[in-house]
Amino acid sequence: MREVAVLGVGQTKFGELWDRSFREIGIEAGLQALVDAKLSSADLNGLFLGNMASGSLIDQEHIGPLILDYAGLGRRHLPAVRVEGGGASGALALHQGYLAVASGLYDYVVVGGAEKLTDVPDATATQITSSTADHEWEVVFGATLPALWALVARRHMHLYGTTREQLARVAVHDHQMGSKNPNAHYRNKLTLDQVLGAGPVAEPLGMLDCAPFSDGAAAVVLGPLETARRHTDTPIRIAASQVACDTMALQHRKEFTTLESTVVAAQQAFQHARRAPRDVTVAEIHDAYTISALVALEDLGFVEKGRAGPVFASGQFAGGGALTVNPSGGLKAQGRPFGAVGVAQVVEVVRQLRGEAKDRQIAGATLGLTHDVGGTGATSVVHLLERSN
Amino acid sequence: MSIARFWRETPRRYNLGGSKCSNCGTVYFPPRAVCPECTHHRQSIEKMVPSQLSGDGEVLSYTIVHEAAEGFEMQVPYILALVGTPEGPVLTGQVVDIELPDIRIGLKVHATFRKLREEGKAGVIHYGYKFAPSEELETSLAPRGPSAAARVEDAPARDRASA
Numbered sequence: 001m002r003e004v005a006v007l008g009v010g011q012t013k014f015g016e017l018w019d020r021s022f023r024e025i026g027i028e029a030g031l032q033a034l035v036d037a038k039l040s041s042a043d044l045n046g047l048f049l050g051n052m053a054s055g056s057l058i059d060q061e062h063i064g065p066l067i068l069d070y071a072g073l074g075r076r077h078l079p080a081v082r083v084e085g086g087g088a089s090g091a092l093a094l095h096q097g098y099l100a101v102a103s104g105l106y107d108y109v110v111v112g113g114a115e116k117l118t119d120v121p122d123a124t125a126t127q128i129t130s131s132t133a134d135h136e137w138e139v140v141f142g143a144t145l146p147a148l149w150a151l152v153a154r155r156h157m158h159l160y161g162t163t164r165e166q167l168a169r170v171a172v173h174d175h176q177m178g179s180k181n182p183n184a185h186y187r188n189k190l191t192l193d194q195v196l197g198a199g200p201v202a203e204p205l206g207m208l209d210c211a212p213f214s215d216g217a218a219a220v221v222l223g224p225l226e227t228a229r230r231h232t233d234t235p236i237r238i239a240a241s242q243v244a245c246d247t248m249a250l251q252h253r254k255e256f257t258t259l260e261s262t263v264v265a266a267q268q269a270f271q272h273a274r275r276a277p278r279d280v281t282v283a284e285i286h287d288a289y290t291i292s293a294l295v296a297l298e299d300l301g302f303v304e305k306g307r308a309g310p311v312f313a314s315g316q317f318a319g320g321g322a323l324t325v326n327p328s329g330g331l332k333a334q335g336r337p338f339g340a341v342g343v344a345q346v347v348e349v350v351r352q353l354r355g356e357a358k359d360r361q362i363a364g365a366t367l368g369l370t371h372d373v374g375g376t377g378a379t380s381v382v383h384l385l386e387r388s389n
Numbered sequence: 390m391s392i393a394r395f396w397r398e399t400p401r402r403y404n405l406g407g408s409k410c411s412n413c414g415t416v417y418f419p420p421r422a423v424c425p426e427c428t429h430h431r432q433s434i435e436k437m438v439p440s441q442l443s444g445d446g447e448v449l450s451y452t453i454v455h456e457a458a459e460g461f462e463m464q465v466p467y468i469l470a471l472v473g474t475p476e477g478p479v480l481t482g483q484v485v486d487i488e489l490p491d492i493r494i495g496l497k498v499h500a501t502f503r504k505l506r507e508e509g510k511a512g513v514i515h516y517g518y519k520f521a522p523s524e525e526l527e528t529s530l531a532p533r534g535p536s537a538a539a540r541v542e543d544a545p546a547r548d549r550a551s552a
Contacts, residue, residue, distance in 0.1 A: 126456065126458070126459075130458060136419075139458055140506075140515065141482045141483065141517065142454065142469050142482075142483050143469055143481055144454070144456065144457070144458045147454045148481075151450040151471050151481075152450075154450045154452060155449065158494050199455070200455045200466075203453040203455070247425075249481070251479040256450060
């Protein structure tokens with residue numbers, strides 16, 4: 001297996017992009033990444049595209065060749081593969097691209113993630129995104145994705161004394177971070193009272209505990225690390241790319257406040273990279289619901305189990321500390337175009353490691369982690385990225 | 390959802406029919422073809438036998454849902470819970486016949502056969518299990534003031550489902 005580097009990144013604005021189509025945003029992100037990587041499309045070997053539900057959302061399947069075609073590469077007859085893993089589709093596509101380059105079979109690939117969620121009404125989007133949980137044994141009985149995460153939240157509060165305010169702190173943090181991100185769906189700051197006072201979705205989670213439905217796309221170009229200097233002065237090495245799965249339904253887990261898939265993916269990633277959680281300086285973690293972020297901090301090994309509520313509320317992840325969490329604003333503020341999220345997390349971390357994150361640049365960012373989750377943790381994907389000297 | 394797709398699961402959804410691994414004794418709901426607990430899980434193939442849940446349970450976690458799943462819009466706010474059974478499996482289902490403030494972790498419940506949802510006015514009606522308290526509750530019997538939370542009515546039991 002050879003070392004793999006990220007050579008270029010691209011991302012559209014996230015939000016309600018009513019004037020833009022799926023294929024427009026898909027190619028915008030991909031072409032940005034190609035230009036950023038200074039890569040001739042003649043050298044490209046393939047496309048991996050993360051997407052959760054284009055068939056249900058825009059009545060279009062078979063989107064791999066669609067994006068390839070409108071990127072002007074249809075007649076090159078390159079392979080284009082769509083990858084689906086619910087909310088983790090983007091990171092799962094990145095894992096496939098990584099395997100392709102690491103194996104030596106492909107040299108240069110584009111990994112994209114794209115989703116168009118606002119072409120359907122919110123209730124429809126809720127139904128479609130809830131299908132990333134177990135339809136037959138959860139959704140049929142009245143569950144939605146936020147309701148299932150609310151069950152995680154209530155159990156976490158019961159076992160560890162986590163408070164409603166500690167959950168709300170995550171949303172306040174994300175919006176503070178997102179206010180500096182020009183691509184963010186939401187750039188407004190939130191007060192604790194605003195989060196606590198928002199209408200309930202599935203108690204204890206309210207409207208502002210939940211990431212929005214967004215449109216958006218992101219892309220990266222991957223290539224072998226050995227030739228990366230031809231394309232960029234700051235190649236970012238993929239130090240680990242790990243996927244782990246768990247039972248489809250939350251009810252079948254041994255413990256409802258831990259995502260075992262995240263624990264396993266993170267442990268394997270740190271082992272592969274011969275690094276530890278304390279080495280990570282920047283992390284983009286799954287915060288689709290405020291409770292998701294607290295559980296993630298514990299499962300990734302940053303905080304002792306059960307302690308994430310008070311530790312997060314102390315503000316130590318807000319910048320200036322050893323670890324900064326979600327400088328992009330996370331899913332909550334940057335936005336949640338499901339299949340694009342995992343790729344966008346990597347775009348943000350690459351920008352941070354290159355020192356190109358402008359207003360939101362973290363000083364001394366050296367090792368970055370991204371964490372993408374499908375459903376309630378049936379799939380977790382963890383990537384470690386570091387600047388290659 | 391097609392009629393067949395829902396109908397084929399009725400033995401489970403109506404009667405809580407699970408399965409048991411005759412190799413290690415673990416009970417599953419819904420039934421499984423292979424036992425995830427057996428170290429050599431291949432040993433359990435063709436050794437999974439039917440096993441009935443008693444319907445008894447205890448609330449392990451709960452949420453009060455305000456933004457409903459499709460087909461549940463008329464039932465908000467409703468309680469959704471993770472219910473642990475003495476046989477082992479945990480089920481996801483609504484808790485009904487209870488005042489909202491009475492829901493708590495540890496509440497003893499029992500499965501009850503109810504209407505789950507219907508697909509529009511003329512669509513298929515889905516039936517299955519929900520859970521009702523099986524222990525005495527405090528506030529359910531208390532006088533209801535204007536600020537008292539709405540009773541979580543199990544509307545289906547009173548209209549078409551009971552017809």
